[in-house]
Amino acid sequence: MDTRKTTILFRLALTSILCTSLFVSCQQDKELDDKTRTALIEKGKQISASLSGALLTKLSSEIQANGTVEAIKYCSVNALPLTDSIAKLEKVKISRVSHKNRNPANAANEEEMALIKNYIAQIEKGAATAPVITTGKGKYTYYAPVVIAMPTCLKCHGKPDTDIDAEVLNALKTLYPEDQATGFAMGELRGLFKIEFDDKR
Numbered sequence: 001m002d003t004r005k006t007t008i009l010f011r012l013a014l015t016s017i018l019c020t021s022l023f024v025s026c027q028q029d030k031e032l033d034d035k036t037r038t039a040l041i042e043k044g045k046q047i048s049a050s051l052s053g054a055l056l057t058k059l060s061s062e063i064q065a066n067g068t069v070e071a072i073k074y075c076s077v078n079a080l081p082l083t084d085s086i087a088k089l090e091k092v093k094i095s096r097v098s099h100k101n102r103n104p105a106n107a108a109n110e111e112e113m114a115l116i117k118n119y120i121a122q123i124e125k126g127a128a129t130a131p132v133i134t135t136g137k138g139k140y141t142y143y144a145p146v147v148i149a150m151p152t153c154l155k156c157h158g159k160p161d162t163d164i165d166a167e168v169l170n171a172l173k174t175l176y177p178e179d180q181a182t183g184f185a186m187g188e189l190r191g192l193f194k195i196e197f198d199d200k201r
């Protein structure tokens, strides 16, 4: 190969490296300033409070009216029409994730596992827990701890031998053959509430 060709090739290689690094740096997230963080935390708290309230009301009234087996489908944020309307209005994606998930779609990823471990450690120490905002993949994500805070939760997430009725256990096994979400006790971390904000605000 003559020197001219080598020089052109070298320049091409250099240009493509430069372009790639420029592209990569543009993809990285800008720093999250305090004002934006506070606003996102507030919005996240608002959304999760209204959804948790609606979920609890639905779950409790269904257990009372038709029994725990019938209520099984109501412990899903996706079962709430409110979830869709909030998601559309606020341009967010709402879900829950867990280290011991019931629905396979709710398994925590590696980053979420780290958050969960941290929350568990805080709870064990008796320290207060607070929501966090993470950045990455061009979006902001709100996470808040979900704790087993009332005995009702144990009807479906407690100890299989003592807390969960046999017929409920059977129904859960049929619907969720890979269920890991039993054996919880009061005060334990059940998972994370997750809100993905799809626009940079």
Ligand code: HEC
Pocket: 056, 059, 068, 069, 071, 072, 073, 075, 076, 077, 096, 097, 098, 100, 101, 102, 103, 104, 106, 146, 147, 148, 149, 150, 152, 153, 154, 155, 156, 157, 181, 190, 191, 192
């Ligand atoms: C009537 C049974 C029942 C009760 C009571 C119940 N859950 Fe659930 N829970 C379920 C089912 C079923 C799922 C899976 C929902 C789905 O498919 O998305 C679930 C899923 C969850 C998840 C999502 C993560 C995962 O494992 O899939 C969280 C978090 C959760 N429950 C917390 C609670 C809390 C907190 C309470 C008490 C306020 C509670 N649940 C009460 C049946 C119940």
